[in-house]
Amino acid sequence: MSDLKQQKCEACNAEAPKVSDDELAELMREIPDWTPVSRDGVMQLEREFKFKNFKQALAFTNKIGDIAEAEAHHPTLVTEWGKVTVTWWTHSINGLHKNDFIMAARTDAAKAEE
Template identity: 65%
Template sequence: MTLNQEDCAACHAEAPQVAPEELAELIQQIPEWQPIVVDQVMRLERIFIFRNFRLALTFTNRVGELAEQEGHHPEIVTEWGKVTVRWWTHAIAGLHRNDFICAAKTDAVLVD
């Protein structure tokens, strides 16, 4: 099963963060995403480029719908022709498998 076919699992403060070996494996499935550290918290980031603001806003709304369906919410910055999406799990202040699932589903939203 590919990541975008999985569903997010309920996550709590005691859930484990993705181990370095798992990170290396999972990131291969979402090659356009970059692991970054912001405020000492690892996150997944991807910048999407669009021809205009309307397309960027449409994509933003689709990612918002995905987030609601999964019960997992990213940081989304929408600008003219550009959307930056960052996934991480607030409850554990780092990356969980859910973040990789949602990143893969975000890629699928772009294709649809």
Template identity: 50%
Template sequence: MSNLAQQTCEPCSGNATPMTEKEADDALKALPQWKITDRDGIMKLTRSYDFDDFVGALAFTQRVGDIAEEAGHHPMITTEYGKATVTWWSHEIGGLHQNDFILAARTDEVAE
């Protein structure tokens, strides 16, 4: 388990401040296969995973759903034949928080 994946997610209220672009870029160094995207003015953390078939992508989607439910923090997941794309961001604050990077690291672990 990576050091980042072992960290504890902190409760994130609507009063929390989203990461700045520099903070997010610095945090991204621990997750080289992820990228920061800007959708509708909101920074989000995104990665796609390839699978041999739909069944593999669907099983991965369920594993990500399990870690999301456990953390009480839910990503956008697009599941298609041979591919799943996961996007993390903190909805309440309209941007990225350390929790998103922790859960992205956990997502990488369930993909292995």
């Protein structure tokens, strides 16, 4: 696991820089299980996590919710029986910021702790 999960998110506003193509390629190497997706022209990071049942999926959702609250950076969380889909992006810039990669790495670490 990279040191991304150890980094702190920085406050973002509408003028914050989006991740460049070069930065995207470099950062993706640190979170290889995530997929960059574009929805309505907005780049996002997405990963599906599998679980044995709904109760485990819900517990993971709540764990990610706590991590998100601590940084005031919130993902889309879709909780279903046996899986949770997590999508990170920075709303204020309509795209990807380094914060999203930090939070993706923390999400991975939360799953690894189970």
